[in-house]
Amino acid sequence: MTGPSLPEPRSTEPESTAGWAPTPALGRAVLLAGLLLVTGVLLGRVDLVVLAAPFALGTAYALRRRPTTLPQVWITAGDDAPLVEGGDVSAAVSVGNPDTVDYDLVVVRSRVSPWLRISRAGFAGAAAPDAPTADASPAAGTPAGTGRSVADRPFVTSVPAAAAVDLELAGRALRWGRHPVGPAGARVAAAGGLLVSRAVLTDAVGVRVYPRTEPFEAVEAMPRAAGLVGAHHSRRPGEGGELAGVRIFAPGDRLRRVDWRVSLRARQLHVAATLSDRDAEVVVLLDVLAEAGRSGGVDGSASVLDTTVRATAAIAEHYLHRGDRVSLLEYGPGARRLRAAAGRRQYLTVLEWLLDVRADASQHEPYDQVFGPQQLSSDALVVVLTPLLDERSAQMLARLARGGRFVVAVDTLPANLTPPKDRGWAEVAYRLWRLDRETMIGQLREHGVPVVRWAGAGSLDQVLRDVARLATAPRVGSR
Template sequence: MTATEWVPTRALGRAVLVTGVLLIVGVVLGRVDLVALAAPFALGTAYALRRRPAHAPVIDLAAVDAHLVEGGEVAATVAVANPDDAGYDLVVVRALVSQWLRIDQYGLLPYARMSDDDASVDPAGAPRYAEALDRLATGDGDRRRPSGGVPDRPVALVVPTGTAAGFELHGTARRWGRQPIGPVAARAVACDGLLACRPLVAEPVGVPVYPVIEPFDADEAMPRAAGLVGGHRSRRPGEGGELAGVRIFGPGDRLRRIDWRVSLRARQLHVAATLSDRDAEVVLLLDVLTEVGHSGGVSGSASVLDTTVRAAAAIAEHYLHRGDRVAMLEYGPSARRLRPATGRRQYLTVLEWLLDVAPEPSPYEPYDQVFGPQLLSSDALVVVLTPLVDPRSAAMLARMARSGRIVVAVDTLPGTVSPPPKPSQWTEVASGLWRLERDNTIGQLREHGVPVVAWAGAGSLDQVLRDVARLASAPKAVLR
């Protein structure tokens, strides 16, 4: 910012106006007393403008880099540096924060003075105060008494020449998502309030807040385990820990598999046959067509999207911890997709992917080709997290069941939620009829072979997976 971007304030306009009026009236009327009365105004204005600032302050916004979870502590630093040889009278700063970041208090940071290395850089640029701003964030500098309060009003800072000042925001993250801190606006006043710089705005910083993971554990085996290695028992022979029987030793059998008791009794080498351990692919399909309910944050009521995201994070963590491959899909207009993978890196990727989940209502039919065989394996266990409010969601579940895939529907609709889109316009009778129709839809899905279970944390899918695994392993009838 150049010197031409410093604009006069109303105080300067009033001083010039009073001085000009007194001088003109004194000269026209020949009044020396009026000219003498105008002299202090002229001299005071000239003395205040003797050292005009050439550069505006440098503003910086930084959030503490931490893996925040819902209910965790969040902190951010707002710093302002003075890159000019002339001092500022006052710098007024105001920061906007997301409604899901409850800021409890703020504290003034100590001054950070410019070093000799900073002075060698062009004062017109922010790099001169890069180190000073870093020292300010770490608390190095002249200590000042911290103050508390909620920053719902602008904060006034005094930034002397060659220093940086600022304040820290402390609060609690109440809901998952990329919660913005900022933008931050600042305006400096100089020359005894006669000049002010144009408002400066720092871009907002997104703070990733990960969903709190509800306890979840599914003890049942995977219906179809088709990978090469893993922790699930399969029906295929191979190297594993599950005993399948004893057979005669043959070419390619390992010596450590010899069962010596049976071999001595039969007087012929026998080996213990085992079943291979396989991994499985789990696909979490998130229905984002409808958002129902009111979100109250981590300590309040949960909407459909809150339940969907938290349940998806818990299920993904469980199966990734067991060594399975997990993929993510969205049932909506954008049809976002995360490829299947395993390990901790995939778990962190899943959490980042869930931060961008948002409701996407659309009057058009969602793009169903993402569920094709080239993208969605026929052996995958598909867990659909849906409120079953939109009729298209039930039709999608029925189509996937008819295609031969293993589908489990998790009901994410809270029990006390009224029908969308405007619950206040629904009478009690209409709401009851809507719930009866929804119960009929769930019954029809179960008749099509799609189990529907409400999400209830740990053990929510145990009974469903037990039934699905039994049906998957049952012998199939063959027509001759």
């Protein structure tokens, strides 16, 4: 891109020659011209003076217009469209020349997050006719997100006066999160390569990559529906779409509810009774006490956090689309929470909230910090996404169940988790840990906490039916 309009420079240098230094080429030219002139005068040799003249005149001609300001560098991260895992990402590192002289050589380099696989990079615009481009296809067997990107090298171009050029970066986003593009820097050579600027750096710009929502559907069964409107059928009579039966007409019933067939047969007015439609509150609890497995990006293996974040996005999208209210909680030292709400705005807020999910081990018990007074509705369905790697997670599930909550535990531990390869007792210890974990899951089920492995659509169907059925039975719990 070229143009006369440039943003304000980030550098605090005054508009002077500060920040510019002579290159070794200038030193060699001055030294050679001086030696030839001095030798020619001392020895009285005119040929040496004539030989020194081109070096002296060339250096003076190149320095006739010296740059006074440093270059400007800034980063632009793509467009405003939401970026999802596996989507195309684009960014540009721009170098501007606010001076009145041309920059003969500009070297630009930028750091890029390894989760942004940059496959094409090159300059655009009339100022960079020889802009380099490259293709970065990962070698066979290279895990996604770990290979060398084409952005991990310097790029060279030239910038005319009062113009700017863009180093365009294009590739693919491999994993959810906030990924930096930058910091970036540029150094400039001017005056025929006799002067070089100091490195001008700019801060990184974050690129937001939202988690890919896996296809997810679940049955309509809910333990309790507490709202006034929604898609779930409650057990209370009211104005809804689910037929509850036929009863005798009573004062206040609407005429459109009259069942004429039954009325004519019974010779008395009867109306169709319906169940009210009510919304439910779904609380998704993210266990962030531990991380396990290796993340391979959108096309590779999934770690615990990958499964947790993507499953949360899928569950939230499903229930928000049905008109329910969804809230998020973190079971960890941070105890972050997102209040319950409904609608598309809440879904976008959920995606933004998930970008900051991090595993954070802690020695203290976070239960009281997460579940404070009146923080969790008694009618809410609590979906806990946990790898069950910490004993405190199992204790938290048991306490919720004993408190009369409707709890569903979703196992997010990767199924392909491999045992350690070290010699000795490592493999035996791994097997013992697996047995201990299975025992803990069995104990949770005995306490009334269903534990199911996340498998996308249909993962929670049977569990939700069981929880809804148990909700209708008398329960005894301590609060």
